[in-house]
Amino acid sequence: MxxxxxxxxxxxxxxxxxxxxKVFVVGCGTCTTLTKTGGVEQxxxxxxxxxxxxxxxxGGTVIPTACDDMTEETMKENEQYIRNADCVLSMxxxxxxxxxxxxxxxxxxxxxxxxxxxVEESPGYFHEVCSQCGQCILGETAGICxxxxxxxxxxxxxxxxxxxxxxxxxxxxxxxxxxxxxxxKEQGRLDLMRRYQPPxxxxxxxxxxxxxxx
Amino acid sequence: xxxxxxxxxxxxxxxxxFGPLKGTDTHEIQENxxxxxxxxxxxxxxxxxxxxMRLCSLVTSALCVQGGLxxxxxxxxxxxxxxxxxSDLLGAWVMGIKNxxxxxxxxxxxxxxxxxxxxxxxxxxxxxxxxxxxNEGFDMAGNELTGKPTFFAGAVVKVDSDTEASAELQIAKMxxxxxxxxxxxxxxxxxxxKTFEKFMERVEKFKVKVPVxxxxxxxxxxxxxxxxxxxxxxxxxxDALIEKMDxxxxxxxxxxxxxxxxxxxxxxxxxxxxxxxxxIGWEKRVPEIMAEAGL
Numbered sequence: 001m002x003x004x005x006x007x008x009x010x011x012x013x014x015x016x017x018x019x020x021x022k023v024f025v026v027g028c029g030t031c032t033t034l035t036k037t038g039g040v041e042q043x044x045x046x047x048x049x050x051x052x053x054x055x056x057x058x059g060g061t062v063i064p065t066a067c068d069d070m071t072e073e074t075m076k077e078n079e080q081y082i083r084n085a086d087c088v089l090s091m092x093x094x095x096x097x098x099x100x101x102x103x104x105x106x107x108x109x110x111x112x113x114x115x116x117x118x119v120e121e122s123p124g125y126f127h128e129v130c131s132q133c134g135q136c137i138l139g140e141t142a143g144i145c146x147x148x149x150x151x152x153x154x155x156x157x158x159x160x161x162x163x164x165x166x167x168x169x170x171x172x173x174x175x176x177x178x179x180x181x182x183x184x185k186e187q188g189r190l191d192l193m194r195r196y197q198p199p200x201x202x203x204x205x206x207x208x209x210x211x212x213x214x
Numbered sequence: 215x216x217x218x219x220x221x222x223x224x225x226x227x228x229x230x231x232f233g234p235l236k237g238t239d240t241h242e243i244q245e246n247x248x249x250x251x252x253x254x255x256x257x258x259x260x261x262x263x264x265x266x267m268r269l270c271s272l273v274t275s276a277l278c279v280q281g282g283l284x285x286x287x288x289x290x291x292x293x294x295x296x297x298x299x300x301s302d303l304l305g306a307w308v309m310g311i312k313n314x315x316x317x318x319x320x321x322x323x324x325x326x327x328x329x330x331x332x333x334x335x336x337x338x339x340x341x342x343x344x345x346x347x348x349n350e351g352f353d354m355a356g357n358e359l360t361g362k363p364t365f366f367a368g369a370v371v372k373v374d375s376d377t378e379a380s381a382e383l384q385i386a387k388m389x390x391x392x393x394x395x396x397x398x399x400x401x402x403x404x405x406x407x408k409t410f411e412k413f414m415e416r417v418e419k420f421k422v423k424v425p426v427x428x429x430x431x432x433x434x435x436x437x438x439x440x441x442x443x444x445x446x447x448x449x450x451x452x453d454a455l456i457e458k459m460d461x462x463x464x465x466x467x468x469x470x471x472x473x474x475x476x477x478x479x480x481x482x483x484x485x486x487x488x489x490x491x492x493x494i495g496w497e498k499r500v501p502e503i504m505a506e507a508g509l
Contacts, residue, residue: 152337154334154337155337156340157390158380158387160372160384162375169323190382194389198343199296200335
């Protein structure tokens with residue numbers, strides 16, 4: 001599981017940093033390193049970019065995993081550089097931004113947008129396969145999630161927009177229900193496709209989801 | 215005679231459709247009502263067709279009722295959650311609207327507000343189930359209604375599928391729609407009676423049968439036919455028809471397009487229970503198409 005991110009346009013970052021001249025930059029050694037949006041190289045490039053923008057970079061670091069509790073320690077180690085900064089620019093996903101704000105009294109500004117939780121199917125190819133809806137339908141759809149793989153999230157079969165097995169909205173994208181049909185057919189379980197699926201429960205848990213184990 | 219009575223008594227029915235415009239000027243709607251009433255059995259009123267924001271189908275359908283043209287209120291699941299859908303359905307019934315066509319709806323990405331959230335809380339099948347529950351006097355949560363509707367609900371299906379998987383899926387979904395409460399079916403535009411015949415052979419095998427109204431879109435030019443072939447899923451205009459449109463002079467295109475539509479109606483009439491004419495801008499020429507087809 002990886003948190004998939006994309007760097008914000010530099011103009012947006014510049015706007016978010018308005019009035020803050022001294023910046024400390026944080027990357028993440030896990031997901032944003034993998035997606036090349038917040039690893040060592042990208043943090044270095046960002047530092048240069050900020051200097052070109054006329055900012056003063058007080059320092060920078062790449063935290064091993066920005067969303068876990070070791071982050072507090074890393075922040076302490078860098079306290080002297082952070083103290084001199086007006087803000088921390090985070091090149092971690094939003095989970096890392098959340099974690100950083102717990103340990104810092106300075107504003108934490110995200111430099112990336114968090115897009116989805118995905119898998120890396122081949123090097124550099126990230127794919128969203130689950131929407132974390134809390135009521136898994138994969139047992140009836142041959143392991144392909146129509147809530148995620150269909151643009152409309154349809155659970156009762158496809159709309160009329162299938163073109164040669166592709167989606168009318170995006171000719172490069174497979175129609176989720178064609179994939180489901182083909183796999184169910186191989187498994188000899190096409191009857192599952194004919195089953196009525198009731199409306200989804202959009203309130204399996206109240207937001208924000210919280211679970212306490214034990 | 216209402217659309218429901220006509221279809222239920224086995225008579226051949228004709229529907230057409232028009233889309234409200236963007237804005238508050240209702241002159242065009244009133245003109246369409248005047249031209250179409252007494253000619254077609256009912257007229258679909260599209261619901262923000264192609265995800266382009268327009269005057270709503272609910273109020274436009276109510277204007278049709280007031281003007282004496284029986285509407286088929288098209289309702290998509292794109293813009294409303296189940297609370298709003300049920301509420302609008304109750305409102306529709308109060309305004310005298312009896313026919314509802316349940317659709318999933320296009321994605322907002324295709325329209326003029328591509329950043330809008332697509333709701334899709336329900337889909338066409340679960341919306342039909344919701345209409346069935348309202349007709350029984352209950353909302354989706356099982357609460358009893360004070361005063362209940364008796365909607366005549368319909369659904370759509372794509373006839374021409376390019377793959378076997380797509381054909382099977384369309385048929386399976388059509389059966390789900392019927393099981394959920396669809397009492398009539400309107401099809402996507404058909405240009406090949408043989409394709410329609412094959413489709414109807416599969417439909418004839420259903421345990422529960424409902425009237426099918428074949429979809430007709432009159433061709434305006436060879437270019438528009440090619441455009442539909444390239445861009446509209448489920449529409450396939452045969453080359454022979456495109457060549458026919460290409461061969462005629464510009465001033466005769468409309469006449470030829472209408473003749474082709476009328477011929478298609480004549481050929482498919484024995485196989486189905488009605489036709490649905492989607493004139494797309496030629497709404498006022500629907501009576502001409504009907505006359506040409508001998509309806």
